[in-house]
Amino acid sequence: MISLLSAPSNLGLRPPVAGGVPGASKAPEALREAGLHRRFARLGAHDAGVVLPGRYVDDDATRPADLVRNEAALIAHARLLADRVGGILDTGGTPLVLGGDCSILLGIGVALARRGRRGLLHVDGHTDFRHPGNSDECASVAGEDLAAAVGLHRPSLADLDGFAPYFSPSCTVHLGHRDDDDAAAEARGVLGLVVSARAATAMRTADIASAxxxxxxxxxxWLQLDVDVLDPSVMPAVDSPDPGGLSIDGLAALLSALAPGAVGASVTVFDPDLDPDGRYAHVVADLLVDSFARLGADA
Structure with a gap:
């Protein structure tokens, strides 16, 4: 049974303006308003509630250089989320975690690592591979989550409770970055498979799924989906919209092929503040219902 779990954390994002608060934390309820929970309930899904994060604070003026934004609150939320995801898995459920930003991958990773599951499909418009070894500007875990998940970030983030790496690099796939992604070359040398959005668009869905x-x-x-993998012509309601992304139909076909084998999935970085009339919430809801109806069916 699919269990819809809300994780409305925006703790891993930079502020949209000085002193501001990112809108991604509103995504689960915007998707509920767009009918997502009702439509999944018709498929037999269960509403598993919410894992609330701590307060977002723009701490740029006071944060020590060796910490990321909202680090203590982000770590606390990761541990809470790990317990909730783990509880769903232990009762035979299939978690569908609605973020929030993609820093929620840390808590999910801990839950999976506790149970010996090491495979990850990271579908994202960016590699999210910034880490202290390749950048002096580590601050926002939403741009560093994949690096942390495979053990490359500071231990405070990448080795929670001694479970580093949360996902084995050799069993990790990233798909969807743009050609100008600064960390793509490094990611190719570390991960089992890295496929750009341009390359994915040129491949058959069956061939991508097989790879x-x-x-x-x-x-x-685990299947982690950041909706900024879509081209901004069809999904502009994200904090970093970059041209050259996937189409709705192309992404839906790929997710539909791979969702049945996933033990669970997470969806992140949709920002309702950038969707004032709610039209893109319906786009995301349609995509998820169409693509994840058989989530976990073969896992």
């Missing part, structure tokens, strides 16, 4: 399964496993991997 993903060869690395992440035929079943039991």
């Amino acid at each position: 993903v399964r060869a690395v992440a496993g035929t079943s039991g991997y």
Whole structure:
């Protein structure tokens, strides 16, 4: 049974303006308003509630250089989320975690690592591979989550409770970055498979799915979807919209092929503050219902 779990954390994002608060924390309720929970309930899904984060603070003026934004609150939320995701898995459920920003991958990673599951499919418009080894500007975990998840960030983030790496680099696939992504070359040298959005667009869905399964496993991997993998012509309601992304139909076909083998999935970075009339909430809801109806069916 699919369990919809809200994780409305915006703690890993930079402020939209000085002193401001990112809108991604509103995404789960915007999707509920767009009918997501009602439509999944018709498929037999369960509403598993919410894991509330701590307060977002623009701490740029006071934060020590060796900490990321909202680090203490982000770590506390990761541990709470790990417990809730783990509880769903232990009762045979299939978590569908609605973020928030993609720093929630840390808590999910801890939950999976506790249970010996190491495969990850990271579908994102950016590699999110910034870390202290390649940048002096580590501050926002939403741009550093994949690096942390495979053990490359500071231990305070990448080794919570001694579970580093949360996902095995050799069993991790990233798909969807743009050609100008600064960390793509490094990611290719570390991860099992890295596919750009341009390359994915040129490939058959069946071939991509086969390549993903060869690395992440035929079943039991986690599927992390950041909706900025879509081209901004169809999904502008994200904090970093970059041209050259996937189409709705192309992404839906890929997710539909791979969702059945996933033990769970997370969806992040949709920002309702950038969707004033709610039209893109309906786009995301349609995509998720169409693509994740069989989430976990073969896992």
